[in-house]
Amino acid sequence: MPRTLAVHQTRIPGLLVVDLPVLGDARGWFKENWHREKMIQLGLPDFTPVQNNISFNASAGSTRGMHAEPWDKLVSLASGRIFGAWVDLRQGPGFGSSFALELDTDQAVFVPRGVANGYQALAPDTVYSYLVNEHWTPEARDSYTYLNLADPTIAIPWPISLLQAEVSDADREHPSLCDVTPMAPRSIVVVGANGQLGRALMAMLPDAVGLTRPDFDLSDAETLDTVRWGDVGLIVNAAAYTAVDTAETEEGRRICWATNVSGLRALVERARAHRIPFVHISSDYVFDGTTEVHSEEEPISPLGVYGQTKAAGEALVSTLPQHWIVRTSWLIGDGSNFIRTMARLADTGVSPQVVNDQFGRLTFAEDLASGVMHLATHAPPGTYHLSNAGPVRSWAQIASLVFQFRGRPASDVLPITTAEFTAGSRAAPRPRYSTLSLAKTITSGFSPPCADERLAEYLSTIPLPGRNDAAQSG
Template sequence: MSGLTVRQTPIEGLLVFDIPLHGDARGWFKENWQRAKMLELGLPDFGPVQNNMSFNAAAGSTRGLHAEPWDKMISLANGRIFGAWVDLRPGDGFGTVFTLELGPETAVFVPRGVANGYQALAPDTVYSYLVNEHWSPDARGSYTYLNLADETVAIDWPIPLSQAEISAADAAHPRLADVTPMAPKRTVVVGCKGQLGRALTALLPGSLGLDLPEFDLRDPAAIASVPWGQVGTIINAAAYTSVDAAETHEGRRACWDVNVACLSRLVEVARQHRIPLVHVSTDYVFDGTAETHTEHEAFSPLGVYGQTKAAGDALVATLPRHWIVRTSWVIGDGNNFVRTMANLADKGVKPSVVGDQYGRLTFTTDLAAGIVHLISTNAPGGTYNLTNTGPTQSWADIAKRVFELRGRSADDVTEVTTAEYFADKPGMAPRPTHSTLALSKLAEAGFEPANADDRLREYLG
């Protein structure tokens, strides 16, 4: 017979596979699920964890229509069935119908939120299905149902429902007009109270925000309380970022605990539940000797904070589905360098600011939008640099620009070296001299952040 092939259907993501049956006088053999071949044909790598079997003794046995909160792959071991699928996900496809007669030579991939119903057309029908979540009695509360006899979708069952064997529960399911579409999986934002976390939750109104003290990754009960099976993506916007405090005895312990130990628990959650993880990284993983840093540059952190972030990046990179988003000089809703300079300008202060550290500002509006873009477009996994665009500047350059936008003279900012600034401040963490990140990979993924000076003017009103 010809090789394995796939057919698209009117329902987005619902795929029909035609499977070769290799037979002789003794019977037949087939590769019922072959991950490598099917992925090459477009099957999502849905990660099945459970195999279920269903047996119908008599023709006419009918079940459905059930939209389940997981993906499934259905196929026949014996007999023939009539399959019907209805899209119950929100959007333009809601209510779209597809039907097909299946035998052992056919398998169908059913994405989460698409209702499926089956009618046995022959006695002793046996069908098998792979699912990518473990079933439990509580799972039924997450199903979405549609009546087999709904007049709107008008499924033409080969054996009339009046002559079919149907359970009382299936007969009582609602009509399409009364069906609430199955909500998509949620995005979890860890560190939702921080500058970036607030920007992310504003862009993702249906997201689940987690932060201390209610959600502590040191607490197994807190981790277990989250319905991870209904989570589509995890964004980790939490970190220990006090770079100077991290150089102290207690700060070092806290920095490693948050940025590595706690992160490792989040990585294991993502691995166990097969959830893509977005992790926010930093220019501090580099020593700053290169004037521009690409995504492929080797780690060379100078201080404890950078060391923990580099270790965290390495942990996240072990996941099969991840995005590491490396950024620098973040400005958002909270205490930050721009806000400090604006306050000093308003108070008439003439500050001294470091002029020999160079980089670009990153406003959380663009950082959050870039992260959402990578997720929503399913960009290739890996590491992406993400800052605002524009020329490389020093901290002193930015401070002078803030003063100008506040109606003060740029000359009121005195430019000093890093050594001069830290001369009377012992115990300060080393900083990378150059923090500019190359943005070409991000542009190839279809996202271009705004110019840093444009965002600065907006930020200062």
């Protein structure tokens, strides 16, 4: 009886054995060696192979390995029989664990990135086939991790002694397990690592790869090819052209579209080619602000060039299978921002005019960074809204809170309408209401802290005039 299609987990996490139905008659046999829909339903990762390789082994005893490659693969046989061996060489607690199996044409093995693969032909004319999800290049060998076939600590029970087996000189010289450097996990890449959110992400993810201008510029697609995308496990795009007023000028409009759309498109295509999960930071500016609270289901309706480019960017990112679009508002982090400006004005005796007819919530960069990583690791792909929680306030009300914290009366902030504030200037249209519904994000398991509490904590880090950090903290 032929096997029933099934997927089995082995003692090595992610290393899967696949039972394949082989249907035969007097003419020979037939099998579905790779059936994406059926196998994914049974638990095989959707690893999207891009290359098929075949290794012919003329005689029994031909032995190859052990190679841990920087991609996933599905190995199977077109004819013959093998003894297959696999050793986990990934960084982590499973390092050095092994699994072995005699493989015929009615089974396949899914080998995840970083698990060393080796085999020995047990019959002449064995044809070994494997699908991989990265194109092989000569330079790819530099990313392999090798293990000696005869390592005594693993003690693979090769059916045919390696003394009699046909083994290449290179394979005989691979290092013992004690000398193997484990294959590191795929990296997280933060694009726009020097922005307010980017800095918070890099502080939280010290092993992440931070990409910043001028070495990496989204408006210059050629710089994208300086990154080894095959080694990347997650992209967080925190880069954007955000000069909303300048974007309304002829030159600014071109730069805004080049960065937020054309450059993003090139980045999305790299993610698509290498199957990289993608987090994209978007904005409340994709809405016209006529609704008091915006949900993820609200149709987008941007008012100005910046909002239009963010909306177009969302459409690009949404074409990726694994994407998280995170809309946020009124970001406050390390660097120049509204809160620091208001604190400086309060400290220097200025009474500023601040708009009182735009409403929303602040988003502190550290909380946004934490929420972004929560969504990328715990929530299904999709679109999410993320700001700090708490009361909805106008910019003028927030400025008044800053003034009070700095010892100035709230009345020293002079409320003004947006129309009055922008009269005579070429200002971009802004949403009247920027408040984002947090229900979907909270349901995912992340509850943003209150913005008022975070504001007080943030202001406490900004020294008062004439007092140093030590005196203030005491």
